[in-house]
Amino acid sequence: MSWFTAFPATSSFMPIQATEIAKEVDLLYAFLLVSSLVSFVILVGGMTWFLIKFKRTSVDQKSAYITHNNFAEFLWSFIPLVIMVGIFYWGMVIFEKLRVPPENISTEIHVTAEQWAWTYRYANGKEFYSSANDPLIVPAGKATKIILTSKDVIHSFFVPAFRVKQDAIPGKYTQVWFEPKEPGNFIVFCTEYCGTKHSGMLITIKALPADEFAAWFHAEKKGAETPADKGKTLFAQKACASCHSLDGSRVVGPSMKGLFGSSRKFTDGSGAKADETYLRESILVSTAKIVEGYPPAMPVFQGQLSDEDVENLIEYIKTIK
Numbered sequence: 527m528s529w530f531t532a533f534p535a536t537s538s539f540m541p542i543q544a545t546e547i548a549k550e551v552d553l554l555y556a557f558l559l560v561s562s563l564v565s566f567v568i569l570v571g572g573m574t575w576f577l578i579k580f581k582r583t584s585v586d587q588k589s590a591y592i593t594h595n596n597f598a599e600f601l602w603s604f605i606p607l608v609i610m611v612g613i614f615y616w617g618m619v620i621f622e623k624l625r626v627p628p629e630n631i632s633t634e635i636h637v638t639a640e641q642w643a644w645t646y647r648y649a650n651g652k653e654f655y656s657s658a659n660d661p662l663i664v665p666a667g668k669a670t671k672i673i674l675t676s677k678d679v680i681h682s683f684f685v686p687a688f689r690v691k692q693d694a695i696p697g698k699y700t701q702v703w704f705e706p707k708e709p710g711n712f713i714v715f716c717t718e719y720c721g722t723k724h725s726g727m728l729i730t731i732k733a734l735p736a737d738e739f740a741a742w743f744h745a746e747k748k749g750a751e752t753p754a755d756k757g758k759t760l761f762a763q764k765a766c767a768s769c770h771s772l773d774g775s776r777v778v779g780p781s782m783k784g785l786f787g788s789s790r791k792f793t794d795g796s797g798a799k800a801d802e803t804y805l806r807e808s809i810l811v812s813t814a815k816i817v818e819g820y821p822p823a824m825p826v827f828q829g830q831l832s833d834e835d836v837e838n839l840i841e842y843i844k845t846i847k
């Protein structure tokens with residue numbers, strides 16, 4: 527019997543395993559549980575056995591004093607060390623899979639938390655506010671990336687069936703990705719205490735078969751202005767193009783062509799990947815990171831653009847390839 531079958535998906539030991547990675551998380555968790563149990567039995571059982579076996583039965587009996595034993599001490603230090611390092615490495619591998627989205631992300635959704643609701647914005651322009659009990663619709667069998675932020679306090683996006691959890695933090699973006707194996711409904715909890723209605727901050731993820739999702743996504747798209755469209759309008763209104771070209775040519779600032787996802791080098795010698803967080807910072811506080819070879823000429827837009835404006839601009843920049 528393998529570790530998996532010892533804890534089948536339908537058991538009440540764990541929530542259902544709705545993603546591939548859920549199995550890996552549960553396997554590590556089961557290993558921790560069983561190895562802790564074995565350690566407990568060896569330690570407490572050994573101690574109890576020694577208490578009984580070496581009990582002093584009369585006042586005349588001489589005690590045997592053992593000051594130390596190098597070999598025994600080495601073993602009880604070295605063996606746990608090897609096991610601990612193994613657990614650390616195992617956890618690190620799974621953590622990286624959970625944190626780093628794969629290249630083939632099929633759907634990106636901006637999810638914004640606030641007291642006490644979630645708003646989801648799709649690339650097709652569709653927007654939902656969770657109080658209407660609208661589910662967060664995603665495709666099954668394909669990877670979805672959620673870009674999280676918050677309007678007020680820290681919230682946290684937790685999907686037990688997917689074994690993913692990520693804080694939603696005001697003023698910055700965080701991300702979480704998942705790939706549900708099968709269509710179905712999965713509950714999302716807010717798992718950071720955020721005020722009186724924290725416990726009611728629930729939504730449902732509805733995973734549709736990929737073709738149904740595609741049909742829904744395209745049907746909704748008709749006529750709707752997408753975040754990228756709105757970003758394009760704003761890009762023109764704010765005259766961004768007077769310093770940033772769209773075709774790769776050099777004007778005052780770096781070109782927007784192929785910017786998203788590229789590696790940036792800064793005047794202070796550091797570098798970063800141009801992700802959502804970097805773009806947000808560069809739009810709002812342009813002087814935070816100056817790209818090598820360019821002057822710090824851009825005005826600061828903090829206070830002039832709403833969170834939604836920034837999101838729209840980023841979505842537009844993503845389309846400039």
Ligand code: CUA
Nearest residue numbers: 681716720724
């Ligand atoms: Cu939002 Cu707890």
